[in-house]
Amino acid sequence: MGSTGPCFYGHCIVMFLLHMITPSSEKFMVTGLEGPVVAPLGGNLELSCQLFPSQDAQHMEIRWFRHHYTQPVHLYRDGKDIYGETILKYVERTELLKDAIGEGRVTLRIFNVTVDDDGPYHCVFKDSNFYEEHITEVKVTAVGLQVQIHVHPPNTKGVIVECNSGGWFPKPLMEWRDSRGEVIPAATKSHSQDEGKLFNIKMILLIRDSSSPKVTCYLQNPLTGQEQRTSVAISDAFFSWNRKWKMILSVILFVMVFSVMDSSCQIYIRKQNRWCTWTAPWVIGILILVLSVLTVIGVLVWLHMKQRVPISDAHFELDTLWLEDISVILCALMVSATMLISYVYFKLKAHLQNYHLSEVSSSK
Structure with missing residues (x-):
């Protein structure tokens, strides 16, 4: 009888240590892509997230959402994809790749990326009452294909040179530069957004003399560094x-x-x-x-x-x-x-x- 007590307590200590060391199916973390993910407009976007420690997630609920938990971009539950509860604009535009779901890793694929897809995405794994999430920031980018320069007729104030371009996202960096590459202050800069929320920009330069025979309209996407430029030569005749x-x-x-x-x-x-x-x-x-x-x-x-x-x-x-x-x-x-x-x-x-x-x- 005297030895029963110490053996019992020793068994309890061993079980507690094993419980602490052995991963529990109810305790996990969710990891994923770090830093902003750049997605080109009109292309496909893939976002991955992973359970840690690795474990089978087929029986779990996996939910991707933007701002509200109850409005998912994609929903996986009871071993199948549920499209009836997803946001309408994402129906038939998303696919959950589950090749490695047995190891706790899934990938959300979004087709035909639009400007509205810009922003944070929450990946949530839920097992019974326990859940964890990982947030990935998506940055949609678009580069204007054409930059146009229009030189207005001269007047008493000088020559007005106007630069126009459209189809940018986010709003590009825009500058006038001379033949030496130095920045020339613009008279005005303005922008607007079309129905697709792409930026159309206009930049005006007033040249008062012939000290800058060549000027360049320079535009750059602030995320990717992609740039577009167009130059025009201003003759003394102007x-x-x-x-x-x-x-x-x-x-x-x-x-x-x-x-x-x-x-x-x-x-x-x-x-x-x-x-x-x-x-x-x-x-x-x-x-x-x-x-x-x-x-x-x-x-x-x-x-x-x-x-x-x-x-x-x-x-x-x-x-x-x-x-x-x-x-x-x-x-x-x-x-x-x-x-x-x-x-x-x-x-x-x-x-x-x-x-x-x-x-x-x-x-x-």
Whole structure:
């Protein structure tokens, strides 16, 4: 009787140790792919998960889901696939590969990957009331097949170069680069998503001079590093309009100066019968000229400096053309106004002088 107690307790200790060492069918972990899994748009995706320690999982429930446990992407239960409870958009798009299910490893295959397949996937093994899961992050990628560059007609602000591309996911990195590969700041960047949630991008560059004869639109997928690029050469001929425009303004301002000088000198010579000198009529003429020129320059600078319409707006070119036209009209009006004011002033002054002379002669 005395030896029965120690033997019993020794047996219990041995069984407890064996229980701790021997894997239990109710205790396991789930492992799988680590890190994001990159899936190309339109291709097939395979996600694997594994029981640890390895054991037969044919009698278990295996569930793949996205965000809600009750809405599975794929469900395996009672030894067969259950499609009636899966999310509708995954019906007939998934397959569970069970070649190694006896060792606790299964693979979910998703056909025709879409943008909506991007995100986390939960793999759950459930045995009675015990379950464990592994989460795998999926990153769907798509690279645009074509990059288009459109060069707009030149205007007074420069040359607008527009780069367009579509079919990207996620949103690509986009830059303008010069012939040396250095980044050129873009005037605007914008993007939108189509019905398939793919990104369409537009990037606009405003070139003010011919310092960058060649520019490149560079796009890169941030996940895979795949890139697309297209270059365009900007000829000096595109900037000839700016030179013509400056020449037109210079001619108009010169005409304003010459008109005032000519009118003041002619009237002064005719009245005084001598060459023009720095006398009061000439000073007044100069003041009229300075005020006219400053007015024109001030209005033109204000119009050209004011950002009326952003470059990304479809009406930017129309607004620029309006600005060009209104500038020419203002200059022409100021030339006419300057000549008219000069003529009226000197005519009135001559009339007053004649009137003053007649009054003096009559008083004598």
